[in-house]
Amino acid sequence: MEQTPALDDLALFVQVAEAGGLAGAARISGVSVPTLSRKMQSLERQLGRTLFHRGARGYALTVEGRSVLEKVAEVGSLKVRLARSLAMPAFAEVRITAGGWTSAYLARRMGHVWTSQSKWRPVFMEATARLDIARRGADIGIRNKRPDQDWLAARCTGRIEYAAFAVSDKIQGFLALSQAEVQTPSATWVRDHHANEIVTTAGSSRLLVDLAVAGLGKVVLPRFAAADLSGLQQVGPVIDALTHEEWLVSHHEARHDAPVRAALEALAKLLGSRSCAIKL
Incomplete structure (x- = not known):
């Protein structure tokens, strides 16, 4: 392969091969017949291979063409999935680890600080064992004591009784x-x-x-x-x-990432409001 062809051109090649000619591929792709013809010729030059037998009945794949088709047959569907993905809003998952009661408390109130339009997506990882934030096993942890590692940042959200x-x-x-x-x-x-x-x-x-x-x-x-x-x-x-203090913990570098920062502020707001919910 002399050059790496564009993904769009490979997708058009698949459509021409499956349609058996330029006219059928033009109807499917919306690309004109002359443009398809030029792109197939250009693709053959880039690959250094003859992909089609051209005749009155259409475009028939050569042996080399069939070999290429086997390798790139998924390009068309991949292009569609990629286009759909790029068209959707970008969401960053923020992994949050906490004990069961804290996770439940946050889950019930997450709608107060998060919507489907938010640029981050909460992923709750309930765990009694502490996931390693330093090695990015989680993005945010809610802990019962202040961490002493230099690479972790923390803020106190209150006292738990x-x-x-x-x-x-x-x-x-x-x-x-x-x-x-x-x-x-x-x-x-x-x-x-x-x-x-x-x-x-x-x-x-x-x-x-x-x-x-x-x-x-x-x-x-x-x-x-x-x-x-x-x-x-x-x-x-x-x-x-x-009775113990509660700490909102994150990696000291990751906390500056916009999604993590937004999540930290949201969680701090929810956790800091708990005293209002406690009734004697």
């Missing part, structure tokens, strides 16, 4: 996360302080809430999360041992 919740203050016993699961700080606290009061366990925090709503026991939750749950009331004091 935990307490016990139940359907009434007469409920006895605690609900605990199954020991087969990764133990969150609140799960560890329940086992450390109320091991003899555990009435049953479950494999997820969401299931613990369902059990608490059914009246089986008390569940320890972030107060902001409990504010979103109907049927539960706070039945104990704030647990100081679980």
